[in-house]
Amino acid sequence: MEFTTQHFIALAPMLITTITTVVVMLAIAWKRNHSQTFLLSTVGLNLALLSLLPALKVAPLAVTSLITIDKFACLYMAIMLVATLACVTLAHAYLGEGSKGFPGNREELYLLLLMSALGGLVLVSANHLAGLFIGLELLSVPVYGLVAYAFFNKRSLEAGIKYMVLSAAGSAFLLFGMALLYADAGSLSFDQIGKALATTSMPSLVAQLGLGMMLVGLAFKLSLVPFHLWTPDVYEGAPAPVAAFLATASKVAVFAVVVRLFMLSPAASSGVLSTVLAVIAVASILIGNLLALTQSNLKRLLGYSSIAHFGYLVIALVASKGLALEAMGVYLVTYVITSLGAFGVITLMSSPYGGRDADALYEYRGLFWRRPYLTAVLTVMMLSLAGIPLTAGFIGKFYIIATGVESHLWWLVGALVIGSAIGVYYYLRVMVTLYLVEPNLRRHDAPLKWEQRTGGVMLLAIAILAFVLGVYPQPLLELVQQAGLQLIG
Numbered sequence: 001m002e003f004t005t006q007h008f009i010a011l012a013p014m015l016i017t018t019i020t021t022v023v024v025m026l027a028i029a030w031k032r033n034h035s036q037t038f039l040l041s042t043v044g045l046n047l048a049l050l051s052l053l054p055a056l057k058v059a060p061l062a063v064t065s066l067i068t069i070d071k072f073a074c075l076y077m078a079i080m081l082v083a084t085l086a087c088v089t090l091a092h093a094y095l096g097e098g099s100k101g102f103p104g105n106r107e108e109l110y111l112l113l114l115m116s117a118l119g120g121l122v123l124v125s126a127n128h129l130a131g132l133f134i135g136l137e138l139l140s141v142p143v144y145g146l147v148a149y150a151f152f153n154k155r156s157l158e159a160g161i162k163y164m165v166l167s168a169a170g171s172a173f174l175l176f177g178m179a180l181l182y183a184d185a186g187s188l189s190f191d192q193i194g195k196a197l198a199t200t201s202m203p204s205l206v207a208q209l210g211l212g213m214m215l216v217g218l219a220f221k222l223s224l225v226p227f228h229l230w231t232p233d234v235y236e237g238a239p240a241p242v243a244a245f246l247a248t249a250s251k252v253a254v255f256a257v258v259v260r261l262f263m264l265s266p267a268a269s270s271g272v273l274s275t276v277l278a279v280i281a282v283a284s285i286l287i288g289n290l291l292a293l294t295q296s297n298l299k300r301l302l303g304y305s306s307i308a309h310f311g312y313l314v315i316a317l318v319a320s321k322g323l324a325l326e327a328m329g330v331y332l333v334t335y336v337i338t339s340l341g342a343f344g345v346i347t348l349m350s351s352p353y354g355g356r357d358a359d360a361l362y363e364y365r366g367l368f369w370r371r372p373y374l375t376a377v378l379t380v381m382m383l384s385l386a387g388i389p390l391t392a393g394f395i396g397k398f399y400i401i402a403t404g405v406e407s408h409l410w411w412l413v414g415a416l417v418i419g420s421a422i423g424v425y426y427y428l429r430v431m432v433t434l435y436l437v438e439p440n441l442r443r444h445d446a447p448l449k450w451e452q453r454t455g456g457v458m459l460l461a462i463a464i465l466a467f468v469l470g471v472y473p474q475p476l477l478e479l480v481q482q483a484g485l486q487l488i489g
Contacts (some may be wrong), residue, residue, distance in 0.1 A: 007063050009055055011055075011067075011069070012048075012051035013048045013049075013051050013052055013055060014125075016044060016047050016048040016051055017045070017048045017081075017117060020041065020043075020044025020047075021111065021115055021118060023040055024040050024107075024110055025111055032105070034095065034097065034107060037107040037110050038091075038092045041110040041113070045081055045084055045114075046085070049082070056074050059071055062127075065128060065189065066126060066128040066130055066131035066134075067122070067125045067128075067131055068125060069125055071483045073124050074483070075480065076252060076253070076256040076332075077121050077125070079252050080124065083248040083249040083336055084117040084245065086244070086248075087113060088241075089458050090240070090241040090344055090348075090455050091109055091110065091242075092454070092455070093347065093454065094347050096351060096353050100352055102150075102352070102353040103152070103353075104149075104151075109146065109242075112145050112146045112149075113142070116146065116245070116250065117249060119138025119140070119142070123136055123139055123253040123254065124253050126257055127264070128189045129182070129188040129190075132261075133171075133178065137171065139253055139254075140167050140221070143163065143245075143246065143250060145160070146242040147159050147160040147234055147246070153355065153356065155236060156237045156238065157237075159234045159237025160237070160238075162237075163230055166220065166230045170218075170221060170227070173217040173220075174216075174218065175217075177210045177214030177215075177216070178214060180207070180210030180213065181214070182210075183206055184203075184204055184207040185207065190260065190264040190265060191264055194264045203271065212276070215273070215277075218258055219280065221251070222254055223251075223307050224281075224284045224310055225280060225284040225287045225288070225307065226283070228284070228307045231304070232300040232304060234303075235247070235299045235302065236300050239353075240299075240343055240346045241343070241347050243299055244344065244347065247303075247306050247339045247343060248340055249336075251310065252332055255332065256332075259317065262317060262320060263320065277314055278411070278412060280314060281311045282411065282412065282415040284308060284314065285418075286415060286419060288307030288419075289304070289308045291304045291307075292308070293422065295361075296362075297360055298360070298364065299346065299359040300359075301430070302343065305423065305426075306339065308419055309385075311415075312416055312419070313328060313400070315409065315413075318407075319406065319407035321407065322403065323402055323403045326480050326481055327396075330395060330399045330477065331396035331397075333480070334384065334392040334393050334466070334469065335393075337384070337466050338381045338391075338393055340462055341381040342378065342381040342385070344377070344455065344458070344462065345459065346358065348456060349364075349374065351455075361433055364433050366434075373460065374456075375434045377459045377462070380463045380467060381466065382430050383431075384466045384470070385427055386423055386424045386428070387423070388424075389470070390471055391466055391467060392465070392467075392470045393466075394470055395470060395473045397420065401413060
């Protein structure tokens with residue numbers, strides 16, 4: 001196979017992210033400078049984002065047998081890079097400067113974030129099981145270090161160890177499932193597996209077992225019930241910017257590859273597997289929402305709510321025809337925006353690093369009187385997560401319901417409606433807390449330095465975006481429609 005200029009243009013986002021990672025590594029080795037490392041990381045990520053425009057011109061292109069760059073991959077790469085950029089900006093505010101901020105080395109956090117983002121970029125463009133595994137491991141391994149980054153904090157260390165052990169178990173299931181699929185289909189490419197499964201009306205027992213085991217490995221990464229047990233503890237223990245990265249970028253990448261796998265081999269999501277996915281969806285929606293009701297810790301609440309949100313997404317995956325692809329794209333974009341906003345507020349409340357994150361619900365009592373802007377952002381995010389009209393979350397939910405109705409999945413639509421009704425309650429509880437008057441009312445705001453301001457400006461931009469997309473979602477819908485056609489074709 002010969003590499004032409006087109007191949008390099010198609011690979012530009014990955015190549016630029018790789019070069020950024022190496023440059024950041026060398027810069028840290030040469031001189032430790034927090035601001036410099038941050039600047040290098042943001043410049044590299046912005047260049048990678050810009051390089052998607054020429055990559056779109058040459059798409060669809062099978063770069064190697066492992067990776068295909070098409071419009072679908074470009075859309076999800078863009079979501080990945082934007083989410084990583086937001087997490088890097090938040091991390092800079094969170095770690096703080098000088099002796100007041102984070103007591104350990106600060107610079108390596110950016111390095112790990114960049115490596116993990118690179119894994120995500122490989123993952124969303126994988127069309128081969130080997131590409132899927134390489135991407136998934138490159139995404140997950142740096143996250144072990146990220147979650148345990150504040151290792152002198154007992155919670156953080158515990159979360160890191162927990163995530164590592166359980167993630168390794170998930171990866172083992174995934175590998176075993178791949179081996180069984182290969183034994184049945186005789187190929188590791190998604191297309192070939194699809195064709196091999198489609199030859200018979202029902203996939204063989206070995207293929208079904210292989211798909212089932214792969215589903216266990218991937219459901220772990222997406223924290224779907226019953227593989228969700230790590231989520232609340234890891235979200236609570238991880239530093240706030242890392243929890244944001246875990247909730248957005250890492251999950252989006254895994255979900256994108258699941259969509260590609262199931263869409264390219266429709267037989268994979270038929271029969272028994274479709275029933276299993278439907279059961280997982282209902283369980284995730286109900287258990288995620290019911291457990292979120294009892295939480296008094298904001299990070300744990302968002303952890304349980306993310307389980308429910310991915311339960312909603314699985315409904316579109318079960319439908320997998322008609323509007324399904326659009327629905328998944330729209331929902332993922334709205335979910336990423338709102339999750340970044342919610343975790344961003346927790347990050348700015350906790351920064352610069354002051355030991356434990358400000359994630360207990362009582363710390364947010366009367367926030368409106370101290371930080372009106374942060375309150376406004378968190379209010380919009382909570383409304384959007386609840387799926388209230390005029391916010392981005394409503395558009396996503398609407399699409400998922402439309403997909404369920406179109407495919408006559410009444411049970412799943414019923415679970416979604418019940419889950420959303422429960423969700424409204426605990427999201428409103430958080431909102432009400434923000435506006436309560438605290439016993440010793442302080443009406444002045446804390447002084448903000450520029451690095452926190454950058455984070456604050458980005459949060460305001462996210463909140464405005466969540467509102468604008470809720471009122472005028474047309475550009476987003478067009479973007480997702482264009483990205484979807486390629487895939488099925």
